[in-house]
Amino acid sequence: MSEGSLVYQLVTLTIALITILSVIVSYTRNNDLFSPVKIFIVFNIFFYADIYFNHYSDMVVATYFLQCLLLFIFSLIEKPIKKDIFYVKKNLNTKVIIVIWVLSMISILNQLIIIAEFGGILNYIGNIALRVEYFKGKGYILVLNNLIATLNIVYLSLMLSSSNNSKNQKFLFVLHFSIFVVMALLSGSRSFLLMTIMVEIICYHYFYRRLTVAKMAPVVLSILFLVALLGGVRNSMDTSDGVISVKGDNVEMNSTHFQYGLIPLEIIFNSEMKELSYGMTYGAFFTNFVPRQIFPDKLDSGGVVFTKLYTGDRWGGLSNLATGAVTEGIVNFGPTVGFSVGLSSLALLFLAGVLMYNKLQMILASKYNYIYFILYIYFILAFARYSYSDFSYTYYSLALNVFFPIILVVILSKIKFISLK
Numbered sequence: 001m002s003e004g005s006l007v008y009q010l011v012t013l014t015i016a017l018i019t020i021l022s023v024i025v026s027y028t029r030n031n032d033l034f035s036p037v038k039i040f041i042v043f044n045i046f047f048y049a050d051i052y053f054n055h056y057s058d059m060v061v062a063t064y065f066l067q068c069l070l071l072f073i074f075s076l077i078e079k080p081i082k083k084d085i086f087y088v089k090k091n092l093n094t095k096v097i098i099v100i101w102v103l104s105m106i107s108i109l110n111q112l113i114i115i116a117e118f119g120g121i122l123n124y125i126g127n128i129a130l131r132v133e134y135f136k137g138k139g140y141i142l143v144l145n146n147l148i149a150t151l152n153i154v155y156l157s158l159m160l161s162s163s164n165n166s167k168n169q170k171f172l173f174v175l176h177f178s179i180f181v182v183m184a185l186l187s188g189s190r191s192f193l194l195m196t197i198m199v200e201i202i203c204y205h206y207f208y209r210r211l212t213v214a215k216m217a218p219v220v221l222s223i224l225f226l227v228a229l230l231g232g233v234r235n236s237m238d239t240s241d242g243v244i245s246v247k248g249d250n251v252e253m254n255s256t257h258f259q260y261g262l263i264p265l266e267i268i269f270n271s272e273m274k275e276l277s278y279g280m281t282y283g284a285f286f287t288n289f290v291p292r293q294i295f296p297d298k299l300d301s302g303g304v305v306f307t308k309l310y311t312g313d314r315w316g317g318l319s320n321l322a323t324g325a326v327t328e329g330i331v332n333f334g335p336t337v338g339f340s341v342g343l344s345s346l347a348l349l350f351l352a353g354v355l356m357y358n359k360l361q362m363i364l365a366s367k368y369n370y371i372y373f374i375l376y377i378y379f380i381l382a383f384a385r386y387s388y389s390d391f392s393y394t395y396y397s398l399a400l401n402v403f404f405p406i407i408l409v410v411i412l413s414k415i416k417f418i419s420l421k
Contacts, residue, residue, distance in 0.1 A: 012052050015051070015065050021072060023041060036350075039353075041071050047387070050262055059269040063339075064265075077354060081360050090162055092165060110147075149184065152200070155173055207364075260388045261388035280299050281299070282302075282392060283392075301393045301396075303320040303323055304320050307320040324386075325342040325391075353383045368410075378398060
């Protein structure tokens with residue numbers, strides 16, 4: 001064993017110990033399984049796990065060490081909330097249920113149109129890997145397709161926070177959930193399915209019954225397995241003979257998600273600096289709302305800029321690497337200032353999550369708790385994602401895929417022509 005390998009193992013062991021200590025401190029101080037710090041730690045482990053199995057450069061390891069250290073500090077800062085939060089369950093709002101189904105029909109119709117444009121279900125499934133090229137310049141299609149995921153979460157949250165759910169209402173929700181699962185599987189996106197299910201588990205935890213480590217352990221393991229399996233299935237699908245089959249002998253598990261946070265860091269720390277963006281990738285959050293047909297030269301997000309400059313546009317626009325907070329900071333402001341900007345912005349978002357958590361009791365006790373809670377948890381997840389994703393994409397997705405459907409539900413459910421009580 002070389003001296004360098006031994007040092008690397010000692011450093012990663014130190015990182016692992018800091019992470020374990022963060023989990024212990026966080027759980028000891030606050031046994032709420034879904035407090036923000038615990039969510040941040042899980043994301044920080046999951047999307048950087050390959051650091052323990054493969055060798056990465058010194059700066060990559062140092063960056064991850066600082067991120068883990070930040071989380072340990074926040075595990076000491078986060079305050080627990082009351083174990084049993086009191087709030088009065090309301091009567092089920094039928095108007096909201098009607099609105100959810102009406103909007104869901106738009107999402108379902110959109111999916112059917114996409115399948116028809118591909119020439120049928122087999123052609124659609126066979127070309128899942130090319131979906132980025134198909135959706136280029138058609139952002140509205142993605143928005144409509146993703147609509148059903150947030151609607152299903154609103155549906156569940158409403159049901160859990162209501163007191164008079166009949167068997168028929170429960171059946172309708174299960175039907176809606178089943179339709180969502182089918183559409184999510186057809187989308188080829190693992191996050192579309194699994195992130196939605198994770199949010200719904202968190203809703204169940206706060207609105208209905210607190211979950212324990214023992215109950216969540218098999219769920220977490222199942223999600224890890226499904227992430228790897230669905231990625232492998234997506235890349236192994238073959239419909240060339242008119243039937244759905246698997247390329248090769250079997251489906252290979254996909255484990256690239258364990259490297260999402262590491263790959264951009266490894267690239268940027270081992271490349272010559274390119275032209276700096278000076279904050280323009282953050283500004284892409286605003287220009288992303290303008291269709292490219294109207295604004296052809298609109299700003300590129302951090303992932304697009306990074307992929308073009310540091311990989312030579314390796315996938316020709318069909319795919320882009322996400323940056324993460326630190327890499328995006330360096331893309332904009334260079335190694336020294338950019339590193340500080342990236343790490344500081346991550347720390348500020350972690351702080352924002354902890355402060356929002358202090359208001360959770362008030363959120364759950366509010367009249368529209370089923371709406372406010374969804375916004376709360378998606379903000380926490382966006383803060384967690386920022387360590388491996390880029391700013392404009394993360395918050396643009398939050399605005400279109402979460403805020404937009406929720407606003408539609410709230411506005412349409414108040415229209416007077418729906419007279420049901």
